[in-house]
Amino acid sequence: MFLLLSVCLIAQPAQCHEERINLSYDNPNPFLCLRNSQSTLAVWQEQHPDYHVKSWRCAPKGTLPNDL
Numbered sequence: 001m002f003l004l005l006s007v008c009l010i011a012q013p014a015q016c017h018e019e020r021i022n023l024s025y026d027n028p029n030p031f032l033c034l035r036n037s038q039s040t041l042a043v044w045q046e047q048h049p050d051y052h053v054k055s056w057r058c059a060p061k062g063t064l065p066n067d068l
Contacts, residue, residue, distance in 0.1 A: 001033045002059045003040055007051040016054060019044070023058075033058030 001023045008016040021040060023033060041053060 001028060001030075002061060003033065003037050003056060004059050005041075005044065005056045006054045007048070008054050010050055010052050013052070028060035030058050 003021040003023055005019040005021065006016055007019055008014070021044065023036065023040065037056065037058065041056060045051070045053060
């Protein structure tokens with residue numbers, strides 16, 4: 001599973017891009033992704049203090065959308 005993030009610079013809110021985080025498990029169970037995503041998001045946010053997570057969602061490997 002991947003956790004897909006749409007993130008924007010805090011100083012320039014119109015400047016956004018997508019981040020993909022590999023959640024290191026292959027089970028495509030959306031519940032597992034949702035359950036584990038909050039802690040993953042918190043760690044990512046702590047490591048990237050200049051960004052704001054605008055939106056996020058889970059996606060199974062092999063079915064990644066073109067945009068969030």
